[in-house]
């Protein structure tokens with residue numbers, strides 16, 4: 001559904017500039033922005049994907065992955081089409097790389113979304129599968145309603161939204177699950193086709209400062225961001241700017257889309273990333289896409305006790321007591337329900 005956009009600027013002559021993501025596209029009349037989901041119609045910018053849902057499912061929050069916010073809880077996950085990145089190995093490229101033409105979507109109003117989440121017994125709503133920033137207006141309305149109905153809210157994002165967009169949505173967002181894909185402009189140019197990444201770090205830092213629950217994911221792609229300098233840069237930045245209590249997920253890449261010719265990330269590289277995170281002083285470093293690996297589990301950062309035992313996205317056991325380690329009684333960062 002077409003709906004007037006927020007956060008755009010009239011440049012005169014029926015030209016507009018979009019201020020939702022850091023591309024800040026200048027869009028002449030009759031044209032769309034880089035992501036193709038925003039169109040300038042007679043000098044007014046419109047979102048063409050408002051409420052257009054391409055995928056919707058109920059998942060455990062582990063699937064995002066988010067490990068320190070009510071482990072094992074069910075969330076309604078949904079996405080639309082389009083993205084402001086063009087990651088060559090995108091797992092969701094069929095929807096995320098939509099450019100034009102018919103959308104394979106169904107309309108769901110923000111009210112309908114919240115009703116569905118409640119009827120399914122979900123703890124919250126995750127905007128995921130494609131970049132949530134692109135259907136900013138819909139996520140804003142949905143998040144507002146969700147909060148009013150006692151639900152939690154989560155963005156699974158590449159973090160490339162503007163500070164203006166972040167400030168608006170931040171009032172209604174509990175969890176900020178952000179990808180930090182690399183730690184150099186060169187790697188970001190190859191992975192996401194953006195020129196510089198410092199704005200992603202700046203907005204992520206704001207999320208933490210604003211009191212959101214933040215978890216970071218780095219999907220390690222052979223030849224793109226598997227260099228020790230990239231991984232150490234991310235880990236030390238997390239420690240210095242988000243704090244050592246911020247979970248970092250180092251996940252394995254599976255060959256996909258335009259990177260189908262690459263091998264999966266070697267186990268040794270994921271374990272190297274994990275070790276770098278620990279060396280840099282992060283308390284909670286996880287491996288991802290490695291079923292049965294011991295570092296899918298949560299261990300107390302103080303005494304090493306096993307706290308949450310996981311297998312893929314399933315919580316096998318949650319031993320926390322009132323958010324504390326049952327052995328040494330240390331308070332564990334995040335929000336937890338007793339096992």
Ligand code: SF4
Nearest residue numbers: 018021024025033035
């Ligand atoms: S959301 Fe980003 S890519 Fe899309 S029109 Fe706006 S600035 Fe451009």
